[in-house]
Amino acid sequence: MNAISVVIPTLNGEDLLARFLPALLEALRSVGEGHQVVVVDNASTDGSLPLLEERFPEVEVVRLAENRGFSAAVNAGLETVRCPWVLSLNNDIRVETDFLPPLLEATAEGALFAAVPRILLPTHGGRVESVMDAEFRDGFIEFSQPGLAVNGPSFPGSREVFFAVGGCGLYHTERLRRLGGFDARYHPFYWEDIDLGYRAWRRGWTVKYVPDSVVHHRHRGTISTLYSEAEVKRALLKNQLLFHWKNLHDPAMLEEHLHGILLRILDEDIRGERAFLESLHMALEDADTVLPAREEEAEHDGKVPIKRAWGGSGRGVTQE
Amino acid sequence: MNVPEDEEYGIHKYGHDGIQVHTINNTFRDAGDFFFLYSVLGVNRAAEKILDDFRPDLVHIHHLTCLSTDVVTILRRRGIPTVMTLHDFWMLCPRGQRLHRDGTFCEVIDRNRCHGCIRKTWDFLFTAGDPDALTEKAEMEMLAARDDHVRNCLSGLDRIIVPSRFYRQAFTEYGLDPHRIVVIPHGLDAGPFADREAGRELAEKTRIAFLGTVIPSKGVHILLEAVHGLGDRVSVEIHGEAPPYHNDEEYMDRLEAAVPEGVTVNFHGRYEPDEIHRVLQGADILVVPSLWPEAFGLTVREGFLAGIPVVASDMGALREGVHPDRGLLFKPGDAEDLRRQLIRLLDDAGLKERLCGLPEWVRTPDEMAADTMAVYESAVEKKTDEPPAPPDAVHQAFSTRVESVRAIDRETLLKRVHEKLERLALSLKLDPGPVSLLKALPGHTWKIRDDFQIHATEAGWLREERATRQEELGVLRREITWLEKTQEHLKDEKAYLEESLNRQEEDLHAVKQSLEESVNHAQDLGDKILKRDAQLHEVSTALQERETLLRRLAGSTLVRYAARLKKIREIEAFEP
Numbered sequence: 001m002n003a004i005s006v007v008i009p010t011l012n013g014e015d016l017l018a019r020f021l022p023a024l025l026e027a028l029r030s031v032g033e034g035h036q037v038v039v040v041d042n043a044s045t046d047g048s049l050p051l052l053e054e055r056f057p058e059v060e061v062v063r064l065a066e067n068r069g070f071s072a073a074v075n076a077g078l079e080t081v082r083c084p085w086v087l088s089l090n091n092d093i094r095v096e097t098d099f100l101p102p103l104l105e106a107t108a109e110g111a112l113f114a115a116v117p118r119i120l121l122p123t124h125g126g127r128v129e130s131v132m133d134a135e136f137r138d139g140f141i142e143f144s145q146p147g148l149a150v151n152g153p154s155f156p157g158s159r160e161v162f163f164a165v166g167g168c169g170l171y172h173t174e175r176l177r178r179l180g181g182f183d184a185r186y187h188p189f190y191w192e193d194i195d196l197g198y199r200a201w202r203r204g205w206t207v208k209y210v211p212d213s214v215v216h217h218r219h220r221g222t223i224s225t226l227y228s229e230a231e232v233k234r235a236l237l238k239n240q241l242l243f244h245w246k247n248l249h250d251p252a253m254l255e256e257h258l259h260g261i262l263l264r265i266l267d268e269d270i271r272g273e274r275a276f277l278e279s280l281h282m283a284l285e286d287a288d289t290v291l292p293a294r295e296e297e298a299e300h301d302g303k304v305p306i307k308r309a310w311g312g313s314g315r316g317v318t319q320e
Numbered sequence: 321m322n323v324p325e326d327e328e329y330g331i332h333k334y335g336h337d338g339i340q341v342h343t344i345n346n347t348f349r350d351a352g353d354f355f356f357l358y359s360v361l362g363v364n365r366a367a368e369k370i371l372d373d374f375r376p377d378l379v380h381i382h383h384l385t386c387l388s389t390d391v392v393t394i395l396r397r398r399g400i401p402t403v404m405t406l407h408d409f410w411m412l413c414p415r416g417q418r419l420h421r422d423g424t425f426c427e428v429i430d431r432n433r434c435h436g437c438i439r440k441t442w443d444f445l446f447t448a449g450d451p452d453a454l455t456e457k458a459e460m461e462m463l464a465a466r467d468d469h470v471r472n473c474l475s476g477l478d479r480i481i482v483p484s485r486f487y488r489q490a491f492t493e494y495g496l497d498p499h500r501i502v503v504i505p506h507g508l509d510a511g512p513f514a515d516r517e518a519g520r521e522l523a524e525k526t527r528i529a530f531l532g533t534v535i536p537s538k539g540v541h542i543l544l545e546a547v548h549g550l551g552d553r554v555s556v557e558i559h560g561e562a563p564p565y566h567n568d569e570e571y572m573d574r575l576e577a578a579v580p581e582g583v584t585v586n587f588h589g590r591y592e593p594d595e596i597h598r599v600l601q602g603a604d605i606l607v608v609p610s611l612w613p614e615a616f617g618l619t620v621r622e623g624f625l626a627g628i629p630v631v632a633s634d635m636g637a638l639r640e641g642v643h644p645d646r647g648l649l650f651k652p653g654d655a656e657d658l659r660r661q662l663i664r665l666l667d668d669a670g671l672k673e674r675l676c677g678l679p680e681w682v683r684t685p686d687e688m689a690a691d692t693m694a695v696y697e698s699a700v701e702k703k704t705d706e707p708p709a710p711p712d713a714v715h716q717a718f719s720t721r722v723e724s725v726r727a728i729d730r731e732t733l734l735k736r737v738h739e740k741l742e743r744l745a746l747s748l749k750l751d752p753g754p755v756s757l758l759k760a761l762p763g764h765t766w767k768i769r770d771d772f773q774i775h776a777t778e779a780g781w782l783r784e785e786r787a788t789r790q791e792e793l794g795v796l797r798r799e800i801t802w803l804e805k806t807q808e809h810l811k812d813e814k815a816y817l818e819e820s821l822n823r824q825e826e827d828l829h830a831v832k833q834s835l836e837e838s839v840n841h842a843q844d845l846g847d848k849i850l851k852r853d854a855q856l857h858e859v860s861t862a863l864q865e866r867e868t869l870l871r872r873l874a875g876s877t878l879v880r881y882a883a884r885l886k887k888i889r890e891i892e893a894f895e896p
Contacts, residue, residue, distance in 0.1 A: 011712075066713055068713075120461065123465050123469075124353050125354060126458040126459065126461065188714045218461070218464065218465050218468055226397060226715060228368070229368070230726075231719060234725075245748065254748055254749075258748070258754065259754060261741070265737075265761070266761070274730060274733070277733055277737060278726060278728075280737055281737050282721060284741065285740075291747055
């Protein structure tokens with residue numbers, strides 16, 4: 001059962017693949033045979049494909065005709081996955097060669113949906129990226145990364161987390177497929193991984209943080225340099241709204257959410273700003289694409305580890 | 321810029337020599353980790369604002385420390401041709417100059433060693449959170465991440481300018497395409513040095529000068545060590561200020577303690593760039609004892625322009641500037657060797673004469689400008705020629721969507737959101753009632769905001785007005801102070817004049833008195849002269865009388881003798 005599949009979406013990441021694939025392959029070899037590594041190429045124009053062919057012939061390549069973004073690429077890779085557990089891995093993650101055994105050990109837990117390693121951000125003082133908490137506040141579910149706080153705790157112990165951050169997570173293949181993989185409706189990025197984690201919890205599955213498994217996220221700040229601040233902000237807000245409309249079922253929380261929306265419009269309006277209004281407009285345009293998924297989600301109502309910032313608790317919410 | 325009281329990442333504009341300068345305030349208030357030393361989100365955002373405002377045709381970067389290396393990526397995304405001049409090794413070495421902590425030059429960059437060196441420099445940036453949790457491996461990852469980031473930054477530049485062939489070599493070894501690197505030595509204005517002999521001050525001893533920032537990497541201590549025992553022949557003139565160097569604030573104290581016995585060492589402190597020619601007029605030999613190889617060696621050229629011999633460390637750009645026969649070189653960090661070279665110069669007047677620098681050895685600003693212009697042109701050409709980066713379809717689609725929603729006017733946006741939100745509320749089985757609140761929005765909050773805006777604007781004007789008035793008040797105050805001072809001065813002058821008038825009157829009186837005395841004295845003398853005249857007259861009369869008497873006596877005697885003679889002749893003539 002130690003054989004796993006790895007899906008790596010990539011776009012013009014020739015140098016990253018060349019540098020980081022060897023450590024991954026070594027890590028896989030160290031835990032047995034029969035692994036599968038799938039690189040999904042989002043129509044790269046650099047030398048990624050020749051590199052894979054020449055230097056990593058054991059790697060399977062799924063070529064997309066055009067760049068379809070992160071979620072679609074992982075899903076395309078997921079179709080080819082043969083093993084019961086699949087590691088979704090960004091191309092800018094360098095794994096420690098001994099990162100796999102602790103993750104594999106965690107899979108013994110029957111209800112596990114995903115195990116997430118201790119993802120360190122060398123660009124953030126080596127702090128932990130993968131500890132995710134959530135809070136329901138003023139009508140919105142907000143996530144937080146306490147591991148990134150300056151002088152915050154370093155989270156050496158294993159624990160449950162709200163979701164497995166998109167960069168690196170070992171997923172139960174069957175369960176991931178049942179959830180339909182990463183939801184590409186969260187265009188262009190953000191909230192797709194939260195959506196997965198949340199829906200897994202509602203089904204009674206868990207997401208676990210495994211600190212003994214260490215990887216390094218050497219991200220280039222691609223989003224902050226390629227996308228403008230305005231774009232990043234709107235992507236976050238739009239997808240946060242879509243997430244709520246797709247997944248929030250507790251009537252009290254939903255009502256609070258609607259009031260929260262109105263309050264934010266007012267707050268923003270009085271300051272002469274309109275980023276939220278614009279994001280809301282975009283989300284409302286897309287609402288019809290996510291609303292049908294509500295019905296399916298309604299069948300499940302497992303407890304999700306979300307703290308409530310104030311007041312009582314709604315259905316499906318654990319008080320902590 | 322580093323103004324603690326200003327807004328972090330705030331943009332400040334001012335004019336300098338007719339050039340508009342924008343500064344971004346970064347006090348490192350947010351510095352929580354090593355990453356912050358080369359990538360700062362707040363600076364990125366500020367740079368975007370400046371670019372939106374200014375829309376340059378080309379950007380020439382000179383350094384990115386305290387700013388953000390992401391600026392290059394931002395420029396590339398905007399398709400703006402970008403040129404960068406590399407002035408030090410900051411891109412390769414976070415400490416900037418490739419110096420080990422003991423001051424020796426780091427010949428081969430080895431990240432396994434860097435880890436310790438850098439950790440000791442910025443310990444607080446490496447112990448984020450739980451220091452025990454941070455493994456050496458994790459720290460190496462941080463350095464590797466910086467390398468990635470920097471390589472990515474450098475690869476985004478269209479042209480790279482370096483001031484020396486040595487630098488091109490160093491960055492080619494690092495892996496940059498040598499064809500993108502252009503060597504343009506700095507040009508210096510020889511004008512201020514033109515009458516370099518005329519203003520030269522002469523001194524009893526040979527004056528050895530150091531010019532530059534007084535920090536360990538500049539090797540000032542090597543110079544002090546080298547002049548041991550030369551006190552009766554030389555003095556040392558240290559020009560430049562001594563800022564802290566990587567938290568070391570005691571270098572100056574150590575230097576003062578290291579002054580050799582019997583040697584005069586003058587620490588002159590800071591000098592202005594336009595004083596250099598004057599500073600060098602008070603020097604006979606220039607020593608450049610840097611422990612790092614320098615990117616160019618500006619002071620070497622200043623020594624040439626000043627027409628004095630230069631002795632420099634035999635390394636990097638210094639070797640390139642001084643070689644082959646424009647000065648003397650010594651083994652970097654070797655005080656004994658420097659001492660030998662100095663004694664050679666002191667003993668051999670012919671050598672000293674031969675090594676006096678000439679303006680021809682230094683390139684002019686015009687030459688430098690022409691070369692730089694050519695690089696700009698080639699950067700623009702390259703940008704025009706190269707195919708634009710393949711558009712990222714995902715980003716493109718979202719970007720267009722954001723653009724179009726931003727273009728919708730507020731009223732329309734509110735109206736549409738209102739309708740759609742009502743429908744959504746129904747779909748979510750919620751009471752859509754509260755959504756009608758949005759109908760009240762157009763007038764109400766908008767008016768409060770407008771009013772606020774008006775008041776805020778007015779307050780702004782008042783603040784400006786107050787500032788202007790305060791400025792005027794300041795001018796008037798200064799004027800009053802000046803007038804008061806002038807008044808004081810005039811009072812002093814009046815007192816002085818009165819005093820000197822008194823003195824002159826006294827003098828005049830004294831002169832008068834002495835004149836009167838002189839007149840009296842003259843009269844006395846006159847009287848005495850008259851008396852003496854009378855006496856003389858008497859004497860002369862007596863003499864005349866005596867003369868007359870004598871004449872008469874003589875006459876009668878003569879008559880007698882004549883009669884006697886006649887008788888004698890008659891007797892003689894009697895012939896018997």
